[in-house]
Amino acid sequence: MGKTWLLAFILWQIIPTEAAITVGGGVGISIGNSGGGGGVWIGGGINNSPTPSGPSVSKLSSAYTALQAWKSAITDDPMGILKTWVGSDVCTYKGVFCADPHGVMDSASEPFVAGIDLNHANLQGTLVGELSVLSDISILHLNSNRFSGTVPDTFRDLSSLQELDLSNNHFSGPFPTVTLYMPNLVYLDIRFNTFSGLVPEYLFNKRLDAIFLNNNQFEGELPQNLGNSPASVINLANNKFSGNIPANFGFMSFKLKEILLLNNQLTGCIPEGVGLFSEMQVFDVSRNSLMGHLPDTISCLSDIEVLNLSYNKLSGVLPDLVCSLRSLVNFTVAYNFFSGFSQECSKLFFRNVGFDFSLNCIPGRDLQRPKPECSVIPGGGLSCLRIPSPQPLVCGALLGNLEVNLTSSPP
Ligand SMILES: *[C@@H]1O[C@H](CO)[C@@H](O)[C@H](O)[C@H]1NC(C)=O
Ligand SMILES: *[C@@H]1O[C@H](CO)[C@@H](O)[C@H](O)[C@H]1NC(C)=O
Ligand SMILES: *[C@@H]1O[C@H](CO)[C@@H](O)[C@H](O)[C@H]1NC(C)=O
Numbered sequence: 001m002g003k004t005w006l007l008a009f010i011l012w013q014i015i016p017t018e019a020a021i022t023v024g025g026g027v028g029i030s031i032g033n034s035g036g037g038g039g040v041w042i043g044g045g046i047n048n049s050p051t052p053s054g055p056s057v058s059k060l061s062s063a064y065t066a067l068q069a070w071k072s073a074i075t076d077d078p079m080g081i082l083k084t085w086v087g088s089d090v091c092t093y094k095g096v097f098c099a100d101p102h103g104v105m106d107s108a109s110e111p112f113v114a115g116i117d118l119n120h121a122n123l124q125g126t127l128v129g130e131l132s133v134l135s136d137i138s139i140l141h142l143n144s145n146r147f148s149g150t151v152p153d154t155f156r157d158l159s160s161l162q163e164l165d166l167s168n169n170h171f172s173g174p175f176p177t178v179t180l181y182m183p184n185l186v187y188l189d190i191r192f193n194t195f196s197g198l199v200p201e202y203l204f205n206k207r208l209d210a211i212f213l214n215n216n217q218f219e220g221e222l223p224q225n226l227g228n229s230p231a232s233v234i235n236l237a238n239n240k241f242s243g244n245i246p247a248n249f250g251f252m253s254f255k256l257k258e259i260l261l262l263n264n265q266l267t268g269c270i271p272e273g274v275g276l277f278s279e280m281q282v283f284d285v286s287r288n289s290l291m292g293h294l295p296d297t298i299s300c301l302s303d304i305e306v307l308n309l310s311y312n313k314l315s316g317v318l319p320d321l322v323c324s325l326r327s328l329v330n331f332t333v334a335y336n337f338f339s340g341f342s343q344e345c346s347k348l349f350f351r352n353v354g355f356d357f358s359l360n361c362i363p364g365r366d367l368q369r370p371k372p373e374c375s376v377i378p379g380g381g382l383s384c385l386r387i388p389s390p391q392p393l394v395c396g397a398l399l400g401n402l403e404v405n406l407t408s409s410p411p
Helices: 002-014 017-022 055-072 129-133 153-157 177-181 272-276 296-300 343-349
Strands: 074-076 096-099 112-117 124-126 139-141 146-149 163-165 170-174 187-189 194-197 210-212 217-221 233-235 240-244 258-260 265-268 282-284 289-292 306-308 313-318 330-332 337-341 354-356
Touching (some): 055 074, 055 096, 055 112
Parallel strands (some): 112 139, 124 146, 139 163, 146 170, 163 187, 170 194, 217 240, 233 258, 240 265, 265 289, 289 313, 306 330, 313 337
Antiparallel strands (some): 096 112
């Protein structure tokens, strides 16, 4: 539903307002049966002109050639979607959406394919390089199909593409670097495939708003510029990333609302910079091998709702300042080596916050580790480097005057 709205919105953005006004019927958007969609008609120009003239032939006819090439690379179509992919009028194809800037002064304007949405079509096959002629598409949604292979290099010509969703397919091979050349891409979703190898650093310099790489086989260290990303959501969960969370994480960008690093092989401390993501709502680093004490800066995450640190090797006393965060909904530290918590954390139960501290080393509490496991704290000698600063980088008003000063920059 949201997707449909978004598509309509993006198409609306493409079509200048005059088009909507000059054409008699106004803007008509009709999306066919659920699951495919029969096409989007804006201005109604395409259907009504049986002999499109001039340049409109060229754009739609090259689209025809490309889509037919793709059709022949699709080997299974259990829902019969491609049965509609016949004839030269590609705008009637299920899952293909056209826009018609008919009526705009710009004489170069002509109908074009503006998006492809074949989510949940269960198609089996590969992508073909010919699709790169669809240089006007802003959306390519292929979620939940059985496409395999890689993303063709020619896709760098998809210069209008804003949303690429290849999630839940059988794509494999290295990170599709061709996506880095798409100048207008804002949404990159390649989760639930079998991509492998390293993730290029440049990904996190790119002006993306959402980066979903979870549930692949990516490995190696997290790029040092991870925190540069202007994205609001980064999901790297369920891969094989190793090494430390970059120490400068948090110093570059403050826009991140959700970061999911769970179920990788990360080690070392949770860096102090985490606290600088003042808009963070979800921070999940569960199921790694992180060690050491929690940085007090976590107490600066004033919007945090879900803080999941479970299944690591973290230790120390849970800071009261963290437990006093007002937006917390779920705070999970289960299966670590924490040795205690005090007043503010006990209050979480009354505040109706989900607080799971099972299987730690907290004396006098139920469901803790057996004593012998707590005699040697992993990484006990690990000193999580603190940011040298005149005042401790701590938020909240609990401890009197320990007011945060996030404006003071790290050396
Ligand atoms: C926290 O993480 C663990 C391990 O990944 C998971 O099983 C649990 O559901 C998570 N809890 C919350 C509240 O996110
Ligand atoms: C918090 O945890 C509970 C129990 O694990 C879960 O049902 C709920 O969906 C979680 N809430 C959020 C916002 O993750
Ligand atoms: C924070 O630090 C800046 C620069 O170091 C300083 O000018 C400002 O007064 C400080 N604010 C507080 C609340 O301490």
